Amino acid sequence: MTGQTRIPATYMRGGTSKGVFFRLEDLPESARTPGTARDKLFQRVIGSPDPYAAQIDGMGGATSSTSKCVIISPSTQPDHDVDYLYGQVSIDTDFVDWSGNCGNLSTGAGAFAIHAGYVDANRAENGVCTVRIWQANIGKTIIAHVPVANGEVQETGDFELDGVTFPAAEIVLEFVDPADDGDEGGSMFPTGNLVDELDVPEEIVPGGKLKATMITAGIPTIFVNAADIGFTGTELRETINTNPDTLRRFEALRTIGAIKMGLIKSPEEAAKRQHTPKIAFVAPPTDYPSSSGKIVKGDDIDLLVRAMSMGKLHHAMMGTASVAIATAAAVPGTLVNQAAGGGERQSVRFGHPSGTLRVGAEARQVDGQWTVTKAIMSRSARILMEGHVRVPEGSF
Structure with a gap:
């Protein structure tokens, strides 16, 4: 009989998605670097792969919007606060997709950077803390303007987002130079054609x-x-x-x-x-x-x-x-x-x-x-639960 591994984690909604957020240093050592152990850990946390496509034995919600994990860490890049790495966990098949970003959880990444102690909320100006995020999956900068009050993230408010039932505090996201121009600086239209x-x-x-x-x-x-x-x-x-x-x-x-x-x-x-x-x-x-x-x-x-x-x-x-x-x-x-x-x-x-x-x-x-120089949108984020996730030993 084996026991379970307890891992500090935070369950967050960001925009119209939600996922399990981890600090890099809180992960088991084998999962702190990319590879099979990390993938297997995230799959077990979420409850995948699940042939029933329900993710009953995990934190996932059996939709693409709720089958997600995030790792936040101090940034390795100059002039950035945190690195944000995102894993899209397949629901019913055996893989984790690292090929792109989740724009909705980018909102959560900005808020979590403050919650996790990587960014001091007291550096805010006019009630807004600016968090510079390095999106590690695609190598791009995201700037999150996170409202704060009394030294903490302000999560409640009257900002309404279609697809989210309850209002919350507005977080403005700036996606800086969001086009993937390729290694040689080509067009953001990869074929060179608009149509x-x-x-x-x-x-x-x-x-x-x-x-x-x-x-x-x-x-x-x-x-x-x-x-x-x-x-x-x-x-x-x-x-x-x-x-x-x-x-x-x-x-x-x-x-x-x-x-x-x-x-x-x-x-x-x-x-x-x-x-x-x-x-x-x-x-x-x-x-x-x-x-x-x-x-x-x-x-x-x-x-x-x-x-x-x-x-x-x-x-x-x-x-x-x-x-x-x-x-x-x-x-x-x-x-x-x-x-x-x-x-x-x-x-x-x-x-x-x-x-x-x-x-x-x-x-x-x-x-x-x-x-494109930048794109701007408003989203919101909120902690749903914080504490530890438990994963059976030997499953990653």
Whole structure:
């Protein structure tokens, strides 16, 4: 008989996601460096892989938004406060995806840096503590503006975020230079085109051709027109996630786009890279009922967006995909920009299954190449529980 290992941990909501947060120094020594031990530990904490897809024996919530772990540590980078490493734990298969960031939990990373004692809340100015975060998965800077009061993070407030039931304190995030320009400083559009025509199976798209905008800002994302794949852009989770054939089609399209973007070399690799790229479909604005029953008015938004995450339609919108949406909307000629009515813009308000979200982006063209200097959005974060997680000995 073996016992259980107790590991200090904090269970946090960040934006429309939640996950288990760890300080690097609190992890068992074998899990302090990347490798099998770390992956197995996180899987056991979350309750994966689970053939029942329920994660009953772990902290996960059986959705892509709740199957996450985070490691925070003092930063290894100059002029940064903390390093933030994010692991997307697959629910029913045996892997942890480290290929991208979680924009929602980036909010939690800023707040946790203060909670964990890495950043002194007393250095705040005008009630806001600025935390400079190094996103270690993708090598980018995120600046979190965290409200503080009485030397602690202020978590309660009146900021409302569609997809989150209760209001909380607003945290403003700045994603600095969020585009992945490649090792040689290429375009954030990896093919060099604002719109590509993909060759796809006719059983998926009649005619075998599909227009797509593929961008690497925030997170690698493939955008297609909802109408081109038989949707309206007003779909809710049940419409997509209860149809295995629809899910299969989206995964096939995501795989084709991933190869075109140079993220994978063969279709087989897509199964081990579910977190990136994302695939999303866009449409011009119209009225629709959100998942809470509230009617979203077309006049209040610029476009409709639905995005897939880990093989399922997301209940709201991923933070990193929101950066991709705002950036693509700011570049005239992309499918996202066209769905929003065209022209130049520095912000966009889009409708998602749970409601609406506004995101700003500053995109500009330099020497014929589009780049984005930063994207800004508001989120919130709150500690749900803190203490220790227990993991059976010998499971990692």
